[in-house]
Amino acid sequence: MSDEAIPDLDPVIHAQARLRVTVALAALPDGDRITFPRLQSLLAMTAGNLSTHLRKLEDAGYVDVTKAYRRRTPVTYVALTETGRRAFTDYQAAVRALLDHPGLPEREEK
Amino acid sequence: MQSGLRVIEMGERDDDGVPLSAEASMELIERERRSVGRRLAVNQAPIFAVWGVTFLIGWGACYLAAPGGPRVLAVAAAVPIVVVLYAVAIAVPIVLGARAAKGVRGPSRLSGAMYGWAWALGFLALFAINTGLIRQGLAPATITMLWTGTAQLVTGLMYLAGGMLWRDRVHYALGVWMLVVAAGSVFAGMPGDFLVLALAGGGGFLLWSGLSLVTGGRR
Numbered sequence: 149m150s151d152e153a154i155p156d157l158d159p160v161i162h163a164q165a166r167l168r169v170t171v172a173l174a175a176l177p178d179g180d181r182i183t184f185p186r187l188q189s190l191l192a193m194t195a196g197n198l199s200t201h202l203r204k205l206e207d208a209g210y211v212d213v214t215k216a217y218r219r220r221t222p223v224t225y226v227a228l229t230e231t232g233r234r235a236f237t238d239y240q241a242a243v244r245a246l247l248d249h250p251g252l253p254e255r256e257e258k
Numbered sequence: 259m260q261s262g263l264r265v266i267e268m269g270e271r272d273d274d275g276v277p278l279s280a281e282a283s284m285e286l287i288e289r290e291r292r293s294v295g296r297r298l299a300v301n302q303a304p305i306f307a308v309w310g311v312t313f314l315i316g317w318g319a320c321y322l323a324a325p326g327g328p329r330v331l332a333v334a335a336a337v338p339i340v341v342v343l344y345a346v347a348i349a350v351p352i353v354l355g356a357r358a359a360k361g362v363r364g365p366s367r368l369s370g371a372m373y374g375w376a377w378a379l380g381f382l383a384l385f386a387i388n389t390g391l392i393r394q395g396l397a398p399a400t401i402t403m404l405w406t407g408t409a410q411l412v413t414g415l416m417y418l419a420g421g422m423l424w425r426d427r428v429h430y431a432l433g434v435w436m437l438v439v440a441a442g443s444v445f446a447g448m449p450g451d452f453l454v455l456a457l458a459g460g461g462g463f464l465l466w467s468g469l470s471l472v473t474g475g476r477r
Contacts, residue, residue: 186361
């Protein structure tokens, strides 16, 4: 097992919590955004946990977090960026390739 | 794949301390996609089912009470049945739609709101036009056929619009069927028009409810 390598799995997405966040955001229709509390309830994650993972996705440029005011109350909206959408597509392709060819030779790091 | 991406070993621990294999990752994607999709979309099956029951019982009661029909039910009993059933049937999609769209903003919310308003505007215009026509003097049998036929026409067109909006063939086909029912109800005459709505209309809704259940019809 240890000498078996896998195709590049984007480490930003390849973590249970961030993968769940990414799948949920990718499920939104194109151009839509979701509020932080609704996303939190969809994923059943704590606010702190969700914030931590959103920040990592945001730092990678995969997620766009915006603040708006509705009746003087701040509302946080979250959406997948174009880069994030593409990264998720690539990630899924990599996972699929891995499942189809479990014995892929190790890749050289560039 | 892309350069600059780190190669990580299978079974490497992620931030949660939980190792995630490719199989587990794929399973998680499928499971989450289903679970999130179910909650972000409106399940059409219960909506069609409620409308099916409303048509079957509501218009069935109208048929049973209509002059020229079996007259086994008083008109005073049939009218409240229709009103209550319609109130419930209108409320169900509004509640389900609001619950699914909660916290979501963007183009889909706009088209959804426009679709919802189209129902209200269509029926308001229908009410105005029919009331105006009736004031010009229409025979009682013509009046009921006018209501059943035109209401069904608007309903059919709205389902065609829904089919276009969500690129949903099941939705669109229901619209086509409702247009057939609209025309059929007028040709059936009075009180047969009520029976056409109850059986072909209500039965159609129930059939499409089953279809949505099988195809996972959501919008």
